[in-house]
Amino acid sequence: MAEVFFYALSALAVLFALGVVLAKSPMMSVLNLLGSFFCLSVIYLLAGFQFMAAAQILVYAGAILVLFLFVIMLLNLGDISAHSTGFLGALRSTGAKIGVAVAVAIGLALLISVNLGMLGLKPAESLPDGIDGMTGIATELFGRYALPFEAVSVLLLATMVAVVVLAKRQRPGTDARKS
Amino acid sequence: MNPQSILTLFDDNALRAMGPLLALAAGALLVLLAGIVPILGSARGLIVMATLGVTAALQIDHWRDPIGPVLDATYMADKGTAAFGLMFVAATLLAWLYSVHYYKEDRPFQGEHDFLMLVTPLGMTMMAGAQDLLVFFVGLEVLSIPLYALAAFRRNRLRSVEAGMKYFLLGAFAAAFFLYGAGLIYMASGSVTFSDLRGAATHSPLFQAGVALVMASVFFKVSVFPFHLWVPDVYEGSPTPVTALMATGTKAAAFAFLLNAAFLIPPVQSTLVVAIAVITMAVGNLGALMQKDVKRMLAYSGIAHAGTILLVLAGYMNGDILRGAAFDAAVFYLGAYVFTAAGAFGLLAVLEQSDHPVTTFESLKGLAQRRPYVAAAMTLFMLSLGGIPATGGFLGKWFVFSVSYRSGFVAATILGALLSVVGMAYYLRVIVAMYMQPESKDAGPREAQAPGLPMACATAVCVVFVIAMGVMPNLFLDRLP
Structure with a gap:
């Protein structure tokens, strides 16, 4: 039963992902992306990663996609089909061909290597307190990875300052020259 | 690990090892606060210098009394990390000193x-001490994101914005490569900590693909062929003090990681690394020959220098006997390069600020008459970059080539030495322009200003170190690990 669900959701996720690329309007792209994220999070649930599924919904669907939507609405992009002519259109269609070729190549390579057992993959060993236990994640995060965890806070602060520096308008009284 | 044993990780050793990082973070926060707290506002320069001073003192303490691996072997505070940490402090201090009077319309x-400049050494130190891919990655981002913004800091200049954009897009790709590679390594071995990876199955194709992706990303940061194409544009467009920081600090930090993580690359691939090193030297030196802009020329020269240090990495991978010598050579070379390149870029910043807004060879003509001291210091840095005896650059090259010769890469060593001779051609061009060519008549108006105390101090420090490393190398080598 789980396997049927898995394959159905995987196929759906791929369809949604295709929709992201093929959709004419950016709004449809974002909604397709949302669908793809939902399918992925259900796959995580099937695999027993409850925390990751929740984080996927909260972080990607909840925060990042809303930002995308805001940006699209603010920029008022409208229909981008006008861009698909001329040089840019040619570039897009070449890019699509290359993308399909690369996807097929990676798929074939994975299929062959998995079937031949070349990758030596083993099923994941479950953690002492069960797979995806919150205790396990917390122990790693606040234990041996405390340094990068704390450094991320400096990183976020620096990112914020960087964005403010770049986005803030020029203060009055200074000349704006170009070179 | 069970939750109860977490506390044992944070013993006194771990806290001592974190000292320099905590000092940098605290100093950076104080600098940010100085923008809104009136009492601190006038003391911003003092805070920056005090932070870097305290960090340097803590690193010297680690050097004298190394701590070893801490936090479950994810971070290493040994002599090597301390040596690199001091290099990062020096690079940041020099870049900051050159930036004090550099900006005009972006002064507010x-x-x-x-703040952004003070955050970068935090990331660099994490990169140098990382014994875990996750720690390294966070360090890499802590270094990179401030640099993206600093590259585009002069927002009213198209070239600066272009440089920031290019650096950001390519850097984001490199970061994605790194994460994908680290994911593959985790898939193949179940860990991203070096102590676990040392015994892991390094011959599985998944593992090797992961290592290749990780290395591609780090090679991008050190600007090695074929990941070097962004360097000239970004170095040219960025504000010159920021270029100095990128050229010295980023390169040293990424090489520190490469030395730590060299065991991931299978030893049979050392021939490939040597080939990349030689091609990088050729691309850098031949590219530099064709430049009209001194900043672009120095960017290509930076590529050539990255290739030279890569030769050491190959020697480091190849034999256990040479490991110590190779590490010393890399650290010495990078140390000399930090002071030489920071000085050279810094002097360009001095000229941009006070003499001529562009940095072409044309603008350097007759500089010896106009600014004798600047011309003399620039001459010293060019000679050191080219590897003329009695400078730090010469001894660095000497150590590097002797290590690569002893590890059996004779042809590569000879090629590298020959390419260094080619390199002298464009370094001498700068000296010829400054001393032997008269100033062109249509040079345009010049704002003759004194460079200011911070820039003069920074240049003096660079000059002293370049000469000291060339004349009294024992002073530095004895202290190396």
């Missing part, structure tokens, strides 16, 4: 600029 944002 100097506080944010100083």
Whole structure:
């Protein structure tokens, strides 16, 4: 039963992902992306990663996609089909061909290597307190990875300052020259 | 690990090892606060210098009394990390000193600029001490994101914005490569900590693909062929003090990681690394020959220098006997390069600020008459970059080539030495322009200004170190690990 669900959701996720690329309007792209994220999070649930599924919904669907939507609405992009002519259109269609070729190549390579057992993959060993236990994640995060965890806070602060520096308008009284 | 044993990780050793990082973070926060707290506002420069001074003192303490692996072997505070940490402090201090009087219309944002600049050594130190891919990655981002913003700091200049954009897009790709590679390594071995990876199955194709992706990303940061194409544009467009920081600090930090993580690359691939090193030297030196802009020329020269250090990495991978010598050679070379390149870029910043807004060879003509001291210091840095005896650059090259010769890469050593001779051609061009060519008549108006105390101090420090490393190398080598 789980396997049927898995394959159905995987196929759906791929369809949604295709929709992201093929959709004419950016709004449809974002909604397709949302669908793809939902399918992925259900796959995580099937695999027993409850925390990751929740984080996927909260972080990607909840925060990042809303930002995308805001940006699209603010920029008022409208229909981008006008861009698909001329040089840019040619570039897009070449890019699509290359993308399909690369996807097929990676798929074939994975299929062959998995079937031949070349990758030596083993099923994941479950953690002492069960797979995806919150205790396990917390122990790693606040234990041996405390340094990068704390450094991320400096990183976020620096990112914020960087964005403010770049986005803030020029203060009055200074000349704006170009070179 | 069970939750109860977490506390044992944070013993006194771990806290001592974190000292320099905590000092940098605290100093950076104080600089940010100085923007809104009136009492601190006038003391911003003092805070920056005090932070870097305290960090340097803590690193010297680690050097004298190394701590070893801490936090479950994810971070290493040994002599090597301390040596690199001191290099990062020096690079940041020099870049900051050159930036004090550099900006004109962006002056109101100097506080944010100083904050971003002070965050970068935090990332660099994490990269140098990382014994875990996750720690390294966070360090890499802590270094990169401030640098993206600093590259585009002069927002009213198209070239600066272009440089920031290019650096950001390519850097984001490199970061994605790194994460994908680290994911593959985790898939193949179940860990991203070096102590676990040392015994792991390094011959599985998944593992090797992961290592290749990780290395591609780090090679991008050190600007090695074929990941070097962004360097000239970004170095040219960025504000010159920021270029100095990128050229010295980023390169040293990424090489520190490469030395730590060299065991991931299978030893049979050392021939490939040597080939990349030689091609990088050729691309850098031949590219530099064709430049009209001194900043672009120095960017290509930076590529050539990255290739030279890569030769050491190959020697480091190849034999256990040479490991110590190779490490010393790399650290010495990078140390000399930090002071030489920071000085050279810094002097360009001095000229941009006070003499001529562009940095072409044309603008350097007759500089010896106009600014004798600047011309003399620039001459010293060019000679050191080219590897003329009695400079730090010469001894660095000497150590590097002797290590690569002893590890059996004779042809590569000879090629590298020959390419260094080619390199002298464009370094001498700078000296010829400054001393032997008269100033062109249509040079345009010049704002003759004194460079200011911070820039003069920074240049003096660079000059002293370049000469000291060339004349009294024992002073530095005895202290190396």
